[in-house]
Amino acid sequence: MKVLVCISKTPDTTAKIAFTEGNTKFDENGVQWIINPYDEWYSLVRAIELKEKDPTVTIHLVTVSGADAEPIIRKALALGGDEAIRVNNTSNDSMVVAQEIAAVAKEGAYDLILTGKETIDYNSASIGSMLSALLDQNYIAPATKLEIDGTKALVTREIDGGEETAETNLPVIVSCQKGMAEQRIPNMRGIMAARTKPLKVVEASIQTATTSIQQFDLPPAKSGVKLIDPTQMDELVRLLKEEAKVI
Amino acid sequence: MVLIYIDQADQEIKKASLEAISYGAALAKQLGTHAEALVLGTVKEDLSSLGKYGASKVHQVANDSLNHFDARVNSIVAAEAIKTIGADVVVFAHNTNGKAVAPAVAVKLNAGIVTGASALPKTDNGFVVTKTVFSGKAFASLKIETAIKVITINQNSFGIQLTEGTASVESLAISVPASTIKITAVNKVEGEIPLTEASLVVSGGRGLKGPENWGILLDLAKSLGASTACSRPVSDADWRPHHEHVGQTGIQIAPNLYIAIGISGAIQHLAGVNRSKTIVVINKDPEAPFFKAADYGVVGDAFEVVPALTAAIIKSKAGA
Incomplete structure (x- = not known):
């Protein structure tokens, strides 16, 4: 079985969010880059677990990014990917990214494509759904469990107020979230092996973006917390009713 | 159009x-x-x-x-x-x-x-x-x-x-292709408002010290008609079910009112709740970072403050 895991480079969850060039660009100064947590903890680690059960599984990684994504790709290889493909396109338009990944996916004829639920920078949650349209494959999102049984996938996904489990034939595209797997740390053997694993660079083929970022803004600062004495809960209720008007 | x-x-x-x-x-x-x-x-x-x-x-x-x-x-x-x-x-x-x-x-x-x-x-x-x-x-x-x-x-x-x-x-007459996905099981928590749809949410963290202490939080939620949520350490420790975990890696919510009890307010937790319209933080530690993101704060012992708040809400509703 061939698995394609989509990897995105994102700022660390604790990174300071600031903007430059008249608030049109994310300020990368001093930012530590990580593999998008949903891509790493859930999709990649689940793919590795599937490979541990069935050694015939091969795991390819794909990222659509500039050369500065190579350290995080090497980390993903160290965790357990077999090969990586970097499409050299720095667009942050989801439609462009999805089309680049779809081209890689068509070429590789994968049985299973895994994405994270969303990236923690642009929070678009779009790539898996777009791939399903571009490849005309089933899409199940957001998944908390995934089992493979021969040519079938059993996927549990979150629905409002619960979960449902679905069965479908491969190929399928699954977006992964919490529950799927537990975070791992690469070991020394993995890190050494990752240095010589293939990392292929493919030139960008899609240029036409459907959206463009005009401006970033930080949310207005909270006017400051209003402290209420612990013995004055009637006052808190009054404020929630009359000032905040939420109850 | x-x-x-x-x-x-x-x-x-x-x-x-x-x-x-x-x-x-x-x-x-x-x-x-x-x-x-x-x-x-x-x-x-x-x-x-x-x-x-x-x-x-x-x-x-x-x-x-x-x-x-x-x-x-x-x-x-x-x-x-x-x-x-x-x-x-x-x-x-x-x-x-x-x-x-x-x-x-x-x-x-x-x-x-x-x-x-x-x-x-x-x-x-x-x-x-x-x-x-x-x-x-x-x-x-x-x-x-x-x-x-x-x-x-x-x-x-x-x-x-x-x-x-x-x-x-x-x-509208549109031909519908056959589904190739078979639903084999549905597991719904009955009678609860899904967290993402709830307009009032009461949430607890490690400050409540153990699952046996959740009664005061549930009473508060009941008095408001609110849904309940929790922080990641709480769901990781299985004090509360995983579907209640709100935060960066859990569910992201945007209720009208979010009451956080005994939650320090780590950046990963805030990422799941910072779109709430009004945030109330109850914490005995005045230095808890959550107070910076809160609209109303109560510095005090949750085991005293929460029952008092519940009583105040019940009293207010009875009067109205």
Whole structure:
């Protein structure tokens, strides 16, 4: 079985969010880059677990990014990917990214494509759904469990107020979230092996973006917390009713 | 024309879609056009009642097989329907099913899409949609460059706005491809409002010291009619079920009121709740970072403050 895991480079969850060039660009100064947590903890680690059960599984990684994504790709290889493909396109338009990944996916004829639920920078949650349209494959999102049984996938996904489990034939595209797997740390053997694993660079083929970022803004600062004495809960209720008007 | 995709589960229209209609109707007014809705499958509600939220017409693909959600099938049928009806802007709720369908529909319509919109687009110079990015820590304004535009709107960011009117209902004949996904099990927590739809949420953290102490929190939630949530350490320790975990890696919510009890307010937790309209923090540590993100704070022992707050709410409701 061939698995394609989509990897995105994102700022660390604790990174300071600031903007430059008249608030049109994310300020990368001093930012530590990580593999998008949903891509790493859930999709990649689940793919590795599937490979541990069935050694015939091969795991390819794909990222659509500039050369500065190579350290995080090497980390993903160290965790357990077999090969990586970097499409050299720095667009942050989801439609462009999805089309680049779809081209890689068509070429590789994968049985299973895994994405994270969303990236923690642009929070678009779009790539898996777009791939399903571009490849005309089933899409199940957001998944908390995934089992493979021969040519079938059993996927549990979150629905409002619960979960449902679905069965479908491969190929399928699954977006992964919490529950799927537990975070791992690469070991020394993995890190050494990752240095010589293939990392292929493919030139960008899609240029036409459907959206463009005009401006970033930080949310207005909270006017400051209003402290209420612990013995004055009637006052808190009054404020929630009359000032905040939420109850 | 602005078209709103209506999400349904168990033949009931999702609340998030009613909000999407209100948003779509306001956008239509801004653009000098009208709003219509698209329903896939058969639902229990009288569809003409969607006029109350601002839709002038409802198009329905009344095929029962669409009552079971399948992202691929729904996106194929929705795209065909939208091509038949003709729409300039298509609005979805940014809920579980909306996220799974809208980007695929955008591909099929050659449309640009912005997901997670937090406000109405600016349309005086192009079509610019503001959305939350960096897990609520910032906003980005994106210009959609294509003729057809697709938007998914963050839940609880616009609100349901009632108006006068009934919608006309028109049946749409679109062929529905067979689903190749078989649902084998559904596991729903009965009787609870899904956290993402709750307007009032009471949430507990490690400060409550153990699952046996959750009674005071449940009493408070009951007095308000609120849903309950928890922080990651609490769900990791199995004090509370995983579906209650809100935060960066759990569920992201945007209720009108979020009451955090014994939660310090780590940046990962804030990423899941910072879109709440009003935040109340109850913590005995005055240095807890959560106070910086709060509207109202109570520095005190949760075991005394929470029952007192519950009593105050019950008293207030009895008086009203």
